[in-house]
Each structure stands twice: as structure tokens, then as C-alpha cells.
Amino acid sequence: MLKRLFVSRSGHERLLVPALAAFIVTLAVGFAIGSYASLHASSEEERASSLTASGKFAAAEAIYVQLLHERPNMAIVLAFLDNHARAITDRIRRRLQSQSFDDPMQKSEGAILDEEAIDAMLAHDLPPDVSLLGRFWRGVEKDAVSRAVRDQVLAGAKREPPLPWHNHLLGREAEQSGALLDAAGYYEREGMTFPERASDVDGALNLWMNVDAWDHVRGRLQDARVWAAAGNLTKYRFAVHERDWKAAVWELTLSWKKRWHGAGLWMSAVSALAWAFMCARLGKLGERPKFRIPLYVVAFGLGVASVIPTMFLIAVEESRLKLIETGDVVRDMLFYVFGVGLREEASKALLFLPLVPILRRWGDKLDVLVAGAMVGLGFAAEENIDYVAQGALHSGLARFLTANFLHMAMTGIFATALYEFLSDRERYAAHFLRVSLFVVGLHGAYDFFLSHEELGGSYFAMTVFLFLTKPFLDAVDAARRRADKGISVLQAFVLAIAVVTGVTFVYATHAVGPQQAALMMTQGLVGVAILLFFFVRSLRAM
Known part of the structure; x- marks a missing residue:
């Protein structure tokens, strides 16, 4: 019965049926838990604030x-x-x-x-x-x-x-x-x-x-x-x-701790589990579970911890370099690329480095790519909590729907290039520089457009995936090669998308009602559609 959910009678893999099933189950479970736990819709004042x-x-x-x-x-x-x-x-x-x-x-x-x-x-x-x-x-x-x-x-x-x-x-x-x-x-x-x-x-x-x-x-x-x-x-x-520095670390830790509660925490946790499942299929977890389970768990934890050096760099940029958002389009573009994009990618790369000796000794290309993706997922999971806390559903939901894959793909690509550079600096120096500029530039463009609705906002931000998805899938193809048994990577990806979309809709409905929730998710779903198009076309061609 379960096999028929994923494979048709003619032997072709199903995508729409399992995706709809996962979406419906997510909605049912989400609303049921909300009712059982006596979770009420947002107060009228909270709802108005979210709408504003x-x-x-x-x-x-x-x-x-x-x-x-x-x-x-x-x-x-x-x-x-x-x-x-x-x-x-x-x-x-x-x-x-x-x-x-x-x-x-x-x-x-x-x-x-x-x-x-x-x-x-x-x-x-x-x-x-x-x-x-x-x-x-x-x-x-x-x-x-x-x-x-x-x-x-x-x-x-x-x-x-x-x-x-x-x-x-x-x-x-x-x-x-x-x-x-x-x-x-x-x-x-x-x-x-x-x-x-x-x-x-x-x-x-x-x-x-x-x-x-x-x-x-x-x-x-x-x-x-x-x-x-x-x-x-x-x-x-x-x-x-x-x-x-001792006081700085202490105050940052206390601030960080306060974010780990409420709707943002459970939304981020469910979303992270869905995407971790996709990474597990991508990384062929079942072939080397004793090595890959601890590797991926540690990589995820390092990704969450990479928020700490990011916060430190924010403080340095603001207090020392005066690098802040100003409202001027040109200056803000530079800020988001060389401020936001650079510091976040550098922080994730820094926390990926402890895995390099382990990967050199026991890992392969696929382990490097997936470990990097898990670092990116850990960073995105922590950042998602902040998106929900900000209350800006219009851009926040677009981020929540797409930022997980964004960080996974960018960090996976960047980590692979960094690993190769550290293995042979002379051979891979130029490639590492190109990848660094590519990833930091795309990251900055994504955040810039999401923060400037007057320039097209979230819709333009979603075009980042036109440039990001293919390089990531090329890296997947080079590292993964032959397929393994079970649910395909494409099916795991579609299931993750369905679960995250369902969780997002449940939360947004509690915040502003179902009609406004659907409207506010539109921009993020554009990004999801782009991702699905490229994944279906590219993975089926591999």
C-alpha cells in the first residue's frame, strides 16, 4: 500500500500523490495539535500587528x-x-x-x-x-x-x-x-x-x-x-x-536562549526535520549509518552554532565599520552583499572547518556536500525562529518557505569548494574564489530584494533560485552518481516542500486567518515553484 503511494502500477515514481498526502496530513496534524493543546488564534491586536x-x-x-x-x-x-x-x-x-x-x-x-x-x-x-x-x-x-x-x-x-x-x-x-x-x-x-x-x-x-x-x-x-x-x-x-569578549559571549547566549520557544521553535523544528529527511536521502544515509548519522547531526549543530560568530560580526560591522542598512538602494545592495551575505557565509564556513579532518579520513565527495548542506540547514533553522518572531509574515513566510534550501544549497556548494581548496590550494584557488563570489553575491541579492518591496521584493528574490539550483544539482550529480533503493531524492525533496508548506499555512492561519495566510504565502510559493521545476527537470535527466 505504501509502495503504491510512491510508485505507479507502471513502475513510474509518483510526485503529486505523495506530496498532496504529506500536505494534507501536515495540515490535519497541525490543526489537531493546535486544538488539543488549546492553541488559540492570535489576539486581534497581534493579528493587526502582523498585517501591518x-x-x-x-x-x-x-x-x-x-x-x-x-x-x-x-x-x-x-x-x-x-x-x-x-x-x-x-x-x-x-x-x-x-x-x-x-x-x-x-x-x-x-x-x-x-x-x-x-x-x-x-x-x-x-x-x-x-x-x-x-x-x-x-x-x-x-x-x-x-x-x-x-x-x-x-x-x-x-x-x-x-x-x-x-x-x-x-x-x-x-x-x-x-x-x-x-x-x-x-x-x-x-x-x-x-x-x-x-x-x-x-x-x-x-x-x-x-x-x-x-x-x-x-x-x-x-x-x-x-x-x-x-x-x-x-x-x-x-x-x-x-x-x-567574555561578557559579549554571555549576553549573546542569554539573548539567543530567549528565542528558543513558542511558534517559531516548533515551526523551525518540523521544517528542519523535513529537510533533514531530504538530506538523508541525498546522502545515502542507509549505506553508512554509523558514520553518516553522527556526521549529519554534528554538522546540523555546528550550523546552529554558526549564528554566534554571525552575531559577533554584526556587532563589529555596526559599531566599528558603521555598515548598516540606510535606505539608499546602492548602499543597501553593497550592505547586503558585503555585510549580510559575506558574514553569514563566512560564519557557516568557519563552523564547517572542524569537519574537514573527519571528512578527509573517512568521507567522500557526497559526505562533504551533504555535511555542508546540513551546516546550512542548521543555520537556517535558527534563523527561521527569528523570521517568525519578527511578525512580518509577508516576507517572513517567503523566507521560511525558501531559506532552508537556499542555505543548504549555498553552504553545500561553498563547503565543497572550500574542501577542495584546502586539499590542493594551487589547483583549486581560482575555483574557490569564483564560488565564493557567486555564493556571497546570490545571498546578498536574496536578502536585498526581500528587504526592498518597492523594487519587486520577494518576487525578484525568488529569481535567485534560477541561478542557484542548477549548480547545486550538478554538485549532487557529481558526488552521488548511482541511485540507491527506496524513496528517490526527488520524492524526498517534494515531501519536504509539502510538509514545510503545510506547517507554514497552519502557522499563518493562526496568525491572520486562512484567506490572508494564502495571500501572504504567494511570493514564497513562487520560489517553491521555481525549485520544483528545476528539481523535476534536472533530477529526472540525471
Whole structure:
């Protein structure tokens, strides 16, 4: 019976049937576990936040309006106004790109409130304290804060103790105008007064770091209250500047540990298992299980650990080299290639190196390729947790669907070239250089387009697989040669795709509902389609 699932009566391998079966089972198990474990859908506020982060501003605004009628508070007002401002900016950008005032996206996504309706709601439909702060921030956005409103907000910020949100909003206003030191002062006062907004202390400390006020940061962190309120990544950044490597490792470890929980963890775990199954078939695990099982497990663990040197390089790039995303297209392209792509590929290569002596003694070409792929999968698994935590489903789901294979293929190719270079430097030096530039360039292009929706975003990012898939499959063909018995590599690949797609849909449905989930997965599925096309065509030709 199970054999018929994978092989037709005529002896041909099946792809669609096992893929649909795996997808349906994944959905059934995912929703059943959610129901059994009493996992509820995201709250309306979480759902609206996810929609905003994913560019679905009209849908988010409808939820925020309802929330403001049910339980008005400043956090919702601020999220509502920020969402509305982003919607206006997004639609202006679309109209400029289309050179038309007829915005088809607005018709399909729904309308947002007009400006008069928002002003009326802030003035008349909210409690007085919330209304004051809402009108202040609305005035900041329109560059038209009335003198009376500003005086009241300033008075509330100066009180002892200050009123909530007053210093935070003044800090945001100062930061927008470029008065970073003033902004930091406001943020610190807000964060130190209200523990639930301790993130404002991080905002203050990072602003001081950004303007190289390291002596001031050093002094503030000597205050036990500031130290307790500061986050681990802020302390890590400071420790790197101070070259206190022991403290840097400790703070990074604490920060890293906090990510290993919740939906991101189980999604990443299931996805990693699906792709590990594909790697096991690719690496002919059954032929040498005593050697290959420990090798692949250790390689995966090293891939997860490669996030640590990556975080270290991020801190060095930001604090020492000032290599950050700026919004300028040309500079950002350079940042993503020579910043993001280079540091991540270098970190994975660094953690692959401990496997080289083992592979030289007991391994072969296939072991090198698959061990490299498993290092890439470990890195992707850890990174996937962060994608989910960010809440930007629009690009996050595209990453989740495709980044596993991206890292597996790139690291597998790069690890093979590195292994050959270390074996014969003179012979393989030029090849290693070409592969390094190829992998780092593709990596940078993938991240660049995913971070710039205005340039085509995720759709252009998926074209990376047009260039990546064939070299990886060529490496597979050169290393693997003859097929073994059992499920084929192509079938294992299709099963992995089906499981990951099912897990992604289950999570997205809990976050924003099934309709929005399907829409947000569209871009990632384009990448999946490209991968399937090349795999089916290439592997069947091998």
C-alpha cells in the first residue's frame, strides 16, 4: 500500500500523490495539535500587528478601529496611527510607480479612513488622556502640533513621576527630527519610570552608541537600574565595543536562549526535520549509518552554532565599520552583499572547518556536500525562529518557505569548494574564489530584494533560485552518481516542500486567518515553484 503511494502500477515514481498526502496530513496534524493543546488564534491586536508588518494596512486599520472602540489605550492608538501613516506612504509610492491615481491595490485591499474621520475620532471618541496623546502624535505626523497640546504633553513629561507615554512620544518626535541626544534622554526617562516599556532604555542606549557617546553609555550602565532594564543585545553591543569578549559571549547566549520557544521553535523544528529527511536521502544515509548519522547531526549543530560568530560580526560591522542598512538602494545592495551575505557565509564556513579532518579520513565527495548542506540547514533553522518572531509574515513566510534550501544549497556548494581548496590550494584557488563570489553575491541579492518591496521584493528574490539550483544539482550529480533503493531524492525533496508548506499555512492561519495566510504565502510559493521545476527537470535527466 505504501509502495503504491510512491510508485505507479507502471513502475513510474509518483510526485503529486505523495506530496498532496504529506500536505494534507501536515495540515490535519497541525490543526489537531493546535486544538488539543488549546492553541488559540492570535489576539486581534497581534493579528493587526502582523498585517501591518506584512503590508496589509487596510485590513490592519479595520481591526485597530474596532479595538479603539472596545478598549482604547495609547498602545493601540499609536499602532493605529503608525499603520495609517505607512498606508499613506505605501499608496503614494504605488501611485508614483504606476503614474496613476487609480490604485488597484486599494480596491482589492479595502479603503482606509480619510483624514477628517481620524481627526474626529481622536478628538471625540477616546478618553481625555488618550485623546491628548493621540492628537499630539497626529500633529507630529502632520507637522502641525498645536501649542496647547504640546504644552500639556511637556508638562506631563516633566512631572514627578512623569505621566505614561509622554516622554516616549517626545522621544520619537526628537528622533524623527534628528535630535538624537534629546530623544535618548526622553526614552531613558520613560523606560526607567515604566518597567513595561523598558525597551525605551535600549532605545536610549543605542542612540547614544550610534553617535559614539560611549563614555556616556559606560556611565549610564554603571547605574544598577539602567543595567537591569537594558536588554541582552544592547549589553552585547557595548561589550563588543569594550572588547570584553567574555561578557559579549554571555549576553549573546542569554539573548539567543530567549528565542528558543513558542511558534517559531516548533515551526523551525518540523521544517528542519523535513529537510533533514531530504538530506538523508541525498546522502545515502542507509549505506553508512554509523558514520553518516553522527556526521549529519554534528554538522546540523555546528550550523546552529554558526549564528554566534554571525552575531559577533554584526556587532563589529555596526559599531566599528558603521555598515548598516540606510535606505539608499546602492548602499543597501553593497550592505547586503558585503555585510549580510559575506558574514553569514563566512560564519557557516568557519563552523564547517572542524569537519574537514573527519571528512578527509573517512568521507567522500557526497559526505562533504551533504555535511555542508546540513551546516546550512542548521543555520537556517535558527534563523527561521527569528523570521517568525519578527511578525512580518509577508516576507517572513517567503523566507521560511525558501531559506532552508537556499542555505543548504549555498553552504553545500561553498563547503565543497572550500574542501577542495584546502586539499590542493594551487589547483583549486581560482575555483574557490569564483564560488565564493557567486555564493556571497546570490545571498546578498536574496536578502536585498526581500528587504526592498518597492523594487519587486520577494518576487525578484525568488529569481535567485534560477541561478542557484542548477549548480547545486550538478554538485549532487557529481558526488552521488548511482541511485540507491527506496524513496528517490526527488520524492524526498517534494515531501519536504509539502510538509514545510503545510506547517507554514497552519502557522499563518493562526496568525491572520486562512484567506490572508494564502495571500501572504504567494511570493514564497513562487520560489517553491521555481525549485520544483528545476528539481523535476534536472533530477529526472540525471
